[in-house]
Amino acid sequence: MEKIIEENKQGESLVLEQKDGNSKKLFIESYGCQMNFSDSEIVASILANEGYNTTQNLEEADLVLVNTCSIRDKAEQTVRKRLDQYNAIKKINPGMKVGVLGCMAERLKSKFLEEEKIVDMVVGPDAYKDLPNLLKEVEEGRDAINVILSKEETYGDIAPVRLNSNGVTAFVSITRGCDNMCTFCVVPFTRGRERSRDPQSITEEIAALWERGFKEVTLLGQNVDSYLWYGGGLKKDFEKASEMQKATAVDFAQLLDMVATQFPKMRFRFSTSNPQDMHLEVIEVMAKHHNICKYIHLPVQSGSTRVLEAMNRQHTREEYMELVNNIYRIIPEISLSQDMIAGFPTETEEDHQDTLSLMEHCKYDFGFMFAYSERPGTLAARKLEDDIPAEVKNRRLTEIINLQQKMAFERTQRFVGQTVEVLIEKESKRSNEHWSGRNSQNTTVVFPKEGNYKPGDFVNVKISNCTSATLIGDAVGYSDMN
Numbered sequence: 001m002e003k004i005i006e007e008n009k010q011g012e013s014l015v016l017e018q019k020d021g022n023s024k025k026l027f028i029e030s031y032g033c034q035m036n037f038s039d040s041e042i043v044a045s046i047l048a049n050e051g052y053n054t055t056q057n058l059e060e061a062d063l064v065l066v067n068t069c070s071i072r073d074k075a076e077q078t079v080r081k082r083l084d085q086y087n088a089i090k091k092i093n094p095g096m097k098v099g100v101l102g103c104m105a106e107r108l109k110s111k112f113l114e115e116e117k118i119v120d121m122v123v124g125p126d127a128y129k130d131l132p133n134l135l136k137e138v139e140e141g142r143d144a145i146n147v148i149l150s151k152e153e154t155y156g157d158i159a160p161v162r163l164n165s166n167g168v169t170a171f172v173s174i175t176r177g178c179d180n181m182c183t184f185c186v187v188p189f190t191r192g193r194e195r196s197r198d199p200q201s202i203t204e205e206i207a208a209l210w211e212r213g214f215k216e217v218t219l220l221g222q223n224v225d226s227y228l229w230y231g232g233g234l235k236k237d238f239e240k241a242s243e244m245q246k247a248t249a250v251d252f253a254q255l256l257d258m259v260a261t262q263f264p265k266m267r268f269r270f271s272t273s274n275p276q277d278m279h280l281e282v283i284e285v286m287a288k289h290h291n292i293c294k295y296i297h298l299p300v301q302s303g304s305t306r307v308l309e310a311m312n313r314q315h316t317r318e319e320y321m322e323l324v325n326n327i328y329r330i331i332p333e334i335s336l337s338q339d340m341i342a343g344f345p346t347e348t349e350e351d352h353q354d355t356l357s358l359m360e361h362c363k364y365d366f367g368f369m370f371a372y373s374e375r376p377g378t379l380a381a382r383k384l385e386d387d388i389p390a391e392v393k394n395r396r397l398t399e400i401i402n403l404q405q406k407m408a409f410e411r412t413q414r415f416v417g418q419t420v421e422v423l424i425e426k427e428s429k430r431s432n433e434h435w436s437g438r439n440s441q442n443t444t445v446v447f448p449k450e451g452n453y454k455p456g457d458f459v460n461v462k463i464s465n466c467t468s469a470t471l472i473g474d475a476v477g478y479s480d481m482n
Contacts, residue, residue, distance in 0.1 A: 019053055021051075022048065022051050022053040024052045024062045024063065025054075025060050025061045025063070026052040026055065027055055027058050027061035028043065028044060028054065028064075028065040029082065030067040031067065031078060032069020034218075035220060035222065036103075040067045043067070043101065046132070050131070050135065058089055062095065063097050063099065064099070065098075065100075066082055066083065066098075066100055067101040068100055068102040068103055068104035069103055076104060079104060097120045097121065097138050097139075098119045098120055098121070099119055099123060100112055100121070100122050101125070102125055103191065105124050105125075105147055106125065106191075107186060107189070120138045121135070121137075121144045121145070122144075123145075124146060124147030125190065125192075127147065130146045134146060166425050166455065167212075167213060167456070168213075168214060168423065168425050169217075169218070169423075170214050170216070170217055170218070171218050171220045172206060172217050172219055173221060174196065174202055174219045174224060175196050175197065175223065175224060175226070175227050176194075177193045178194055178223055179193055179194040179226070179235060180223060180276070180312075180314065182301075183311050183312045183380040184341065184344065184375065184380045185375070186375050186376075186377050189377055193234045193235075193236060194223065194235040195235065196228050197229070198229060198232070199229055199258065203259060206263060206266065207263075210263055210266055215267060215458070216268070216423055217268055218268075218269040219269070220271060222272070223272065224272065224273060225273050225282060227251060227252040228249060228251055230246065230249040231245050231248075252270075256270070256282060256292060260285070260289040263291075265481055266291060267458075267481070268292050272297050273297060275313075275315045275323055276313070276314035276315045278298070278323060280330070283326065283327055286331060286334075291481065293440045293442065294333055294441055295334065295442040296327065296336055297337045297338075298323075298336050298337070299338060300320055300340065300362075301313060301341050302354070302355055303351075303354040303355035303359065304352075305317045307344055307346070307354075310345065310346060311341075311380075312379070320358070335365040335443065336362060337364055337366035337442075338364045338367045338404075339369075340367060340368070341370055342355075342372065342393055342396040342397035343372045343393030344372045344380075345380060345385060346384065346387065347388055356399065356400070356403055360403070363411060364408075365412070365441065365443065367400075367401075367404040371396075371397045372386070374386045405468060409468040412467070412471065415443065415471050416463050416466055419460050419462045419463070419476060420440070420460070420473075421439060421440060421459070421460055421481065422445045422459050422460075423438065423456075424454065424455045424456065424457050424458075424459060426455060430446075431446075433448060433449055434446045434448055435448075435449055435475075437459075443469070445461055445463070445470070445473065446471070446472055447472070447473050447475050451475060453475060457482060458480075459475045460476050460479050461475050
């Protein structure tokens with residue numbers, strides 16, 4: 001699974017409207033990818049029905065939960081430090097209970113509960129509906145644990161409470177789990193096998209968001225392109241489905257077409273894509289609908305076929321480049337972004353040069369780039385020696401980042417002189433005299449607050465200048481999306 005981890009959101013605590021009659025206080029923090037933040041909204045919804053209102057004051061909390069990530073060592077170390085802080089407060093407030101949710105919960109269950117005794121409760125990503133029972137166990141003085149991975153759970157029947165929301169953009173989960181056994185990744189072990197959510201429950205959640213004034217939805221999953229609904233069950237069991245189930249199955253291209261048609265004034269994005277599962281039908285649906293954003297996060301991890309094979313990525317360098325060529329052919333104005341790992345075990349200088357040349361071929365607008373760090377429990381940790389010295393990894397990573405920054409500036413410059421459609425999301429961070437939003441290609445656009453424009457409006461903006469990551473311009477009127 002490819003995870004976009006937004007550094008500025010790490011450790012964000014959730015707040016929602018206070019429910020009358022709820023007397024207990026919940027403090028919940030999230031780390032990792034957007035799936036974790038989305039899951040925290042589900043947890044908050046379940047606990048609101050159990051008498052909990054959220055608080056941002058850790059000291060007054062009856063229950064403290066941290067939703068965790070195992071994809072990078074840095075995220076794990078941060079969570080461990082937070083658990084130490086929680087437990088320091090617990091000495092002052094002994095009634096406070098502490099729980100770990102999510103991917104680290106599944107991976108480090110016995111360490112947390114039995115060896116280190118630093119939490120009262122460990123809850124895996126598929127067990128959130130069991131929280132009321134687990135809390136009863138804790139209240140009766142017993143440790144509580146449920147990290148069973150489900151073949152069915154998609155939380156399609158729970159309407160997430162939108163937390164810290166700008167009221168304009170929202171995330172809607174469409175799949176859970178991952179079947180791609182990339183050797184560097186823990187996700188298949190912490191989130192289980194791939195299963196998709198009923199398209200009716202997806203469209204109902206989007207309709208509810210539309211009624212509340214939201215204007216953009218990102219369809220979310222570990223691997224959205226492999227979405228496949230045939231009445232429930234694991235994707236890998238599709239071959240055992242009946243002929244009727246197969247004939248009426250809905251794949252990702254069909255789902256995307258369905259939501260874009262049903263909600264023509266709502267804008268759609270999706271994340272994350274896996275190159276091996278992305279079919280041209282998806283690109284053709286994107287080209288057909290104005291309200292599907294012209295942006296794809298298409299992680300590659302390496303430009304070397306030999307390294308891709310060692311990573312168990314199910315595509316070669318050539319297949320990836322052919323896919324990118326076809327995407328640009330069908331949607332010339334599209335933006336692409338990448339995930340890249342520098343210094344994967346056995347990576348040679350030639351492999352690294354292959355990565356740089358692939359980047360130049362693909363002309364990425366954005367990138368998420370990391371030096372390889374061994375994750376316990378992965379196939380790479382078990383089978384491959386982490387044999388690239390840190391200084392080599394860091395030098396290669398620096399070269400990748402420098403190339404990406406150069407390309408990003410060139411790609412952003414293409415919009416100067418153009419008029420782009422922008423969905424206003426909020427005030428600019430740097431100036432309360434400017435609005436900020438994104439264009440279809442996911443580039444941030446800022447422009448002066450003139451006229452009666454407000455968050456949630458689609459506005460045409462004439463671009464006059466840019467930095468490597470931001471477009472600057474002036475509004476010239478509302479777009480047809482309003």
